[in-house]
Amino acid sequence: MPLPVAGDGLWQEGEARAFRRLTLAWMGTMMFLFSTMLLLGYFMRLFQANAFRTMRPEWFYAVLTLHGLGMVATWFVGGMAATGYLLTRYSRPSIWISRLALAGTLVGAGLLAAATLFGLFGTGWYFLYPLPFYSSGVWPPWATGCFFGALALLFSVWTIWVLDLLRAIASRFPLRQALGWHVLSGRPSLGVPSFVLVATVSLIAGAAGLAAGMVLLGLWAVEWLRSGYSNDALLMKNLTFFFGHIITNITMYLGVGVVYELLPGYAGRPWKLSKALAWAWNTVLLLVVLAYAHHLYMDFAQPRVLQDTGQIVSYFLSVPAAVVSIFGGLALVYAAPMRWTLASWLFFLGLMGWAIGGVGAVIDSTVALNSRFHNTLWVPAHFHTYYLMGVVLMLLGFAHHLAVDLTGEPERPAMRHAILALLAIGGYGFLLAFYWAGAHSVPRRFAAYPRELSQGVAAARVAVVFIALIVIAVALYLWETARRCWRAFSA
Amino acid sequence: MTTARPMLGSVVALAMACLLAAACPASAQDSLGQPANTPPDETSFIFRRVPDITITPIEGSPVTLSALGRSSPLVITFIYTRCGGVCSPFLESLAAAARQTGGLGSAYRILVLSFDSRDTLADLRAAARAHGLAADQGWIFGAASSPDIARLARATGFWFAWHWSSGQYDHPSLLIAVDQGRIVRMLAGATIPPSRFREITDELRGKFVPSYPAQNRRVAFRCFRYTPGGGIQIGWGFLVLLAPGALAISSALWIFARSRGSAS
Ligand code: HEM
Numbered sequence: 001m002p003l004p005v006a007g008d009g010l011w012q013e014g015e016a017r018a019f020r021r022l023t024l025a026w027m028g029t030m031m032f033l034f035s036t037m038l039l040l041g042y043f044m045r046l047f048q049a050n051a052f053r054t055m056r057p058e059w060f061y062a063v064l065t066l067h068g069l070g071m072v073a074t075w076f077v078g079g080m081a082a083t084g085y086l087l088t089r090y091s092r093p094s095i096w097i098s099r100l101a102l103a104g105t106l107v108g109a110g111l112l113a114a115a116t117l118f119g120l121f122g123t124g125w126y127f128l129y130p131l132p133f134y135s136s137g138v139w140p141p142w143a144t145g146c147f148f149g150a151l152a153l154l155f156s157v158w159t160i161w162v163l164d165l166l167r168a169i170a171s172r173f174p175l176r177q178a179l180g181w182h183v184l185s186g187r188p189s190l191g192v193p194s195f196v197l198v199a200t201v202s203l204i205a206g207a208a209g210l211a212a213g214m215v216l217l218g219l220w221a222v223e224w225l226r227s228g229y230s231n232d233a234l235l236m237k238n239l240t241f242f243f244g245h246i247i248t249n250i251t252m253y254l255g256v257g258v259v260y261e262l263l264p265g266y267a268g269r270p271w272k273l274s275k276a277l278a279w280a281w282n283t284v285l286l287l288v289v290l291a292y293a294h295h296l297y298m299d300f301a302q303p304r305v306l307q308d309t310g311q312i313v314s315y316f317l318s319v320p321a322a323v324v325s326i327f328g329g330l331a332l333v334y335a336a337p338m339r340w341t342l343a344s345w346l347f348f349l350g351l352m353g354w355a356i357g358g359v360g361a362v363i364d365s366t367v368a369l370n371s372r373f374h375n376t377l378w379v380p381a382h383f384h385t386y387y388l389m390g391v392v393l394m395l396l397g398f399a400h401h402l403a404v405d406l407t408g409e410p411e412r413p414a415m416r417h418a419i420l421a422l423l424a425i426g427g428y429g430f431l432l433a434f435y436w437a438g439a440h441s442v443p444r445r446f447a448a449y450p451r452e453l454s455q456g457v458a459a460a461r462v463a464v465v466f467i468a469l470i471v472i473a474v475a476l477y478l479w480e481t482a483r484r485c486w487r488a489f490s491a
Numbered sequence: 492m493t494t495a496r497p498m499l500g501s502v503v504a505l506a507m508a509c510l511l512a513a514a515c516p517a518s519a520q521d522s523l524g525q526p527a528n529t530p531p532d533e534t535s536f537i538f539r540r541v542p543d544i545t546i547t548p549i550e551g552s553p554v555t556l557s558a559l560g561r562s563s564p565l566v567i568t569f570i571y572t573r574c575g576g577v578c579s580p581f582l583e584s585l586a587a588a589a590r591q592t593g594g595l596g597s598a599y600r601i602l603v604l605s606f607d608s609r610d611t612l613a614d615l616r617a618a619a620r621a622h623g624l625a626a627d628q629g630w631i632f633g634a635a636s637s638p639d640i641a642r643l644a645r646a647t648g649f650w651f652a653w654h655w656s657s658g659q660y661d662h663p664s665l666l667i668a669v670d671q672g673r674i675v676r677m678l679a680g681a682t683i684p685p686s687r688f689r690e691i692t693d694e695l696r697g698k699f700v701p702s703y704p705a706q707n708r709r710v711a712f713r714c715f716r717y718t719p720g721g722g723i724q725i726g727w728g729f730l731v732l733l734a735p736g737a738l739a740i741s742s743a744l745w746i747f748a749r750s751r752g753s754a755s
Contacts, residue, residue, distance in 0.1 A: 136538035166743060170750035175743070208739035215734055219711065228709055235714040235728040242735060289736050301717035303725070450697075 002405045004088035011088065015095065019088055020406060022098055024489040026081035027399040029102065031482050033074040033109065034392070035474060040067040042467050045430075047447055048460035058138050060447035061122030068125025069112055073154065075387065076247055077105050078395040079254030080158075083199050084165055085402070086261050090196065093168040097161055104157030111150035119143025124445060126244045129236035133223070148224075152217055159210045166203045169196060179285070180278030189273040197273060198257035201285045202250040208289055209246030212239050234301055238292075245292035248383065249317075252354065253284070255391035256325055258398050259347045263329065266344035267336040271328060280320035287317045294365040298374060307367065314365035322358045326351055342416040342480070343404065346397030349424065350390050357386025360435070375445075377459070378438025381431055389427045396477060403484035407491075411480065419476050426469030433463035521608065521660075523641055524650025530663055530679030531648025533702070539674050541567075541646050541667075544639035546604065549616045549625070549632045556643075557672055559631070564599045564670040564695040569640075569649055571607035571660060572614040577681045581664045582622050584681075588688035589629070596629035599668075599695045603632045606640050606651055607660065647674065668695055676702075 004011040004019050011019070040063050046052065047060045080101070084093045115121040121143040123131045132144050169178050176182055177192050178200040216239040219231050264271045293310030296302045329351045338344070360382030364373050373379065404411060437459035442449070449456035543557045559565060568585065570578040582603070589595045605615055612634060619625035619632040635643070644650065651662035666683065668676040668691045676694045678687055690700045712728030 134534050134537070136536070137540060138538065163742060163746065166746050167750060170747045174751065175747035178747070204739055204743045207742060208735045211738040212735035215731060219731075222711060227711075229711040230709065232710050232713045232726075232728050235712055235731060238714060238732055239735075242732070301715050301723060303715055303723050 002402075003085060010092055016088075019085070019095055021489055022095060022102070023081055023085040023402065024406070024485050026077065026098075026102060027402060027485055028482065028489070029106065030074055030078040030081070030395065031399065031478060031485075033070060035478065037067050037070040037074060038471065038474060040070070042464070042471065045460050045463045045467055048449065048456060049464055050448065050457055050460075051464075053448075057447035058120050058122060061124070061445075062116040062120045062139075064445060065122050065124055065127075066112060066116040070109065071387070072125060072244075072248060072251070073105065073109065073112075075255075075391055075395060076158070076251045077101070078398075079202075079251050079258070079391065080161060080165070082258045082395060082398045083202075083254050084161075084168075086195060086258060087165060087168050087199065090193070091168040091172040094164050097164040101157045101161040104153050108150045108154040108157075111146050111153070115139075115143045115146040115150065119146060121147050126240050128240060129220075129231060129233055130223075132220075148217065148220060151213070155210050155213045155217065159207065159214070162203050162206045162210060165199070166207070169200055169203070173200075175200075179282060180273055181282075183273055183275055183278045184282070192273055193261060194271055194273040194277055195257045195261035197278065197281050198253055198260055201281045201288075202253040202257065204285060205246055205253075205288045206250045209243050209250065212246070213243040215239060216243060234296075234299060237296060237299065238302075241292040241295040242289065245295065246288060248387075249288055249291070252386060252391050253321075255350065255394035256321075256354065259329070259351060259394050260325075262398065262401055263332060263344060263347045266339045266341065266347075267332045268339075269332060269336055271332055274324075277324050277328065280324040284317060284321050287313045291317045291365075294370070297367055297370050311365060311367050315362060318358045318362055322355055326355045341404070342411055342419060343397045343401035345416070345420055346393045346400065349420070350393035350397060353389030353393060353427075354386050354391070357382050357384075357390055360385055372441075373438060375443055376438040377434045377442050377444050377456075380444055381434035381438050384434060385431050389431065393423070396481070399485065400477070400481045403481045403488060406488035407484045409484055409487075415476060415480055419473050419480070422469045422473035422476070426466045426471075426473055429466030430463050430470060433459040433466065521637075522650075522652040523606075523644050524648075526650055526652045526661055527663075530665065531677065533677040536646075536648055536667075536674050536677060539646060540672055541669055541674060542639070542642040543672070544635050544643050546602070546631075546633040546635050546639075547612065549612050549619060556669075559600075559602065560669060560672060563597070564668065564675075565602050566599055566691060566695075567602045567604065567643075567647075567667045567669060568665060569604050569606045569644070569651075569662065570618070571605050571651075571662075572610050572618045573607065573659075575659055577662075577664050579622070581681055581683070582618075582624075584683045585666070585688075586622060586624060588683040588685040591685040592689045592692050594692050594696070596627070599692060600629050600631060603630065604640065604643070605632075605634050606644065606649070606662070608637045608640075610634060647677070666691065670695055676700075 002020065004016040006013040006016040044060060044063055044067065047055070081098070084098055087093050119139045119142060121132075121135075121139040127147070132147065135141075135144065173192060173196060177190060178196055180189075180192065180197045182192075183189055216236065219236060219239070222229060223231050260271050290309055290313045293302075293306045294314050295310075297307055297310065329348065333348060360378070363369055364378060364382055400411075437456055438444075440455045440459075442453055442456040442459065446453070446456065541556060543555050545553050545555055546559065547553045556565075568581075570582065572578075585601065589601065595601065603615075603619075615632045615634060616625060619630065624630040624632070647665070647667045649663065649665055649667075651660045654661055663679055664681050666678040666688075667674055668678075676691045678691060680687075690702070694700045712731050713726035714728035714732055716724045716726055718724060
């Protein structure tokens with residue numbers, strides 16, 4: 001039965017329909033933004049393969065900024081929308097706040113596109129201080145204003161949305177249950193789904209990340225309004241990565257929460273809230289705000305204790321949650337009466353992609369290795385792994401699950417096989433080219449590699465072949481899923 | 492009568508002043524930009540395009556800046572030949588630094604432009620000879636029209652101000668390294684230390700030379716500060732770093748305390 005279930009004491013028929021349509025609108029937005037940003041990613045890899053020799057490199061950096069922020073935003077809102085939808089099983093997230101978030105996200109995305117594509121604003125997705133102030137004539141001041149305006153709008157609507165989902169959880173579960181503390185103290189799970197634990201952890205952490213984003217914007221404004229004060233570059237860098245790292249991490253967690261909730265339906269077994277699971281996710285809540293320190297290993301003015309914390313916390317953050325989720329996932333499907341559909345395959349492959357990307361991340365967060373890999377293509381390699389082959393697959397799985405659930409249209413096995421094969425071959429081929437180049441010290445964020453870095457060009461040329469496979473896979477997926485979503489939306 | 496004499500004196504003084512102003516091209520209009528005690532902020536100019544002005548060198552025919560820069564990168568500097576102050580010692584120090592670091596003429600060339608509209612090519616030729624640089628292929632002395640000089644000065648943060656009292660210009664001494672039409676480095680100072688000049692020439696040879704802007708002293712919230720010898724000091728800004736976490740925890744506690752979940 002599709003959610004929200006009308007007449008279950010929580011939702012009336014009209015409201016349930018409105019929430020479904022809203023979730024479909026979110027999924028449509030997610031698919032549209034994803035395909036656009038994917039093509040921009042393709043453009044960048046072609047640029048690095050020297051396909052556009054006469055084009056100004058400023059275009060690469062503007063597109064890099066839009067692609068990076070656009071992708072991060074797309075999957076964050078995708079994860080939030082899916083979480084909000086699944087929460088309707090237990091409580092009542094606000095439709096109006098979700099609508100406000102959708103409108104804000106669309107306007108924000110438009111402003112970001114204007115700042116980058118018309119203004120050539122090209123600082124990279126995390127706009128590290130003080131770069132936006134030093135355009136060197138590449139982008140005009142209005143583009144900087146437009147960019148920060150977009151961020152202010154996005155952070156505001158997202159903060160309200162995050163707090164509303166927390167309110168929805170709180171209306172049903174006390175904090176100690178939502179965080180699984182009752183299980184830790186030896187009591188039974190009391191019907192608290194593991195999805196709620198993951199969502200609560202992600203949302204509290206998300207609130208911290210967005211608060212850091214707001215503080216950051218405030219500090220930018222103080223300097224921009226010519227108060228005569230400048231900001232402390234190190235404080236700004238700390239806040240930037242506090243925000244950026246948490247938002248990207250919790251996007252991952254929101255996706256994992258969706259899998260906890262939906263994969264059991266395909267396996268015919270529950271994914272219980274166990275003691276190990278509760279330990280792992282409470283550890284995440286405790287540590288997620290500290291792990292960002294691994295982005296500042298090169299900053300000698302950062303206290304040594306924070307550098308060490310960054311390394312240790314990175315291990316303890318990724319390992320327990322990933323291990324319980326991956327072993328939990330494997331245990332769930334092992335010898336289960338599994339219904340393998342496109343959605344369940346995408347959930348499963350997404351969990352495995354998370355594990356693989358996690359290994360790359362743990363390697364990079366080790367101080368001794370980071371001194372080799374810092375700012376090489378290894379960095380985009382690992383985060384593209386847990387994004388593209390992790391959370392993206394999980395949330396594409398969710399959209400497909402929703403589309404099939406709402407239309408009841410059976411899927412075509414041949415299409416499923418083609419999509420999965422192309423995604424897996426294309427995705428891992430594309431990523432291997434990043435890893436290989438990173439291991440050969442090819443720097444990241446380089447529009448056109450000089451002769452000394454010809455390995456970068458070679459890797460980009462290999463990558464574009466694999467990206468073409470991803471593009472075909474996504475086109476087939478959209479044909480299968482977006483069509484169904486549209487049908488369900490207009491029904 | 493007693494009043495007529497001073498009046499006559501004023502009229503004569505006024506007429507003389509007008510005559511002087513007409514005879515001397517260095518009128519107030521010859522000043523450009525805002526005089527400042529600090530040199531132009533390099534970080535605001537890096538990667539900016541320089542305007543493609545036309546230059547008349549002391550040898551050869553007029554040529555555009557882009558054409559000059561096509562064969563090698565350029566280090567541009569501004570002087571005026573009647574300078575009784577910094578220009579001569581500055582050129583001497585620049586020539587010495589260029590000799591020590593090498594590569595002049597092959598890796599880059601130095602373009603010395605006069606910003607004074609009174610300077611003729613003959614004046615510039617004499618200045619080049621006086622410094623023993625006229626025959627050196629690495630050096631180009633030249634002039635440009637006043638509007639072109641103004642465009643280039645604006646694009647590079649250079650300024651000059653005429654001082655009636657001394658009959659001299661006040662101006663900074665500035666080196667602007669330009670590669671493929673864009674500013675890649677700037678250096679200000681009356682003398683050029685070879686070590687700093689090497690940074691410029693290395694940059695023009697395509698080597699990566701890190702440079703950091705000096706920070707404003709009025710920093711709003713400092714979190715950690717490195718002090719050589721004194722380790723790392725923690726400042727108030729550290730509290731700003733704790734704020735997001737504290738805000739998130741307090742709002743979560745508040746939301747859960749208010750709602751008191753219905754499940755048991
Ligand atoms: C097939 C799909 C994709 C392609 C072809 C692609 C391509 C690229 C390329 C070429 C870069 C620049 C790498 C560099 O030289 O530094 C990049 C950066 C980036 N990509 Fe992707 N990408 C894809 C998917 C994704 C996804 C799913 C995300 C999800 C968040 C993502 C987020 C980012 C981010 C955050 C950056 C860094 C931007 C920056 O450095 O400012 N990409 N991508």
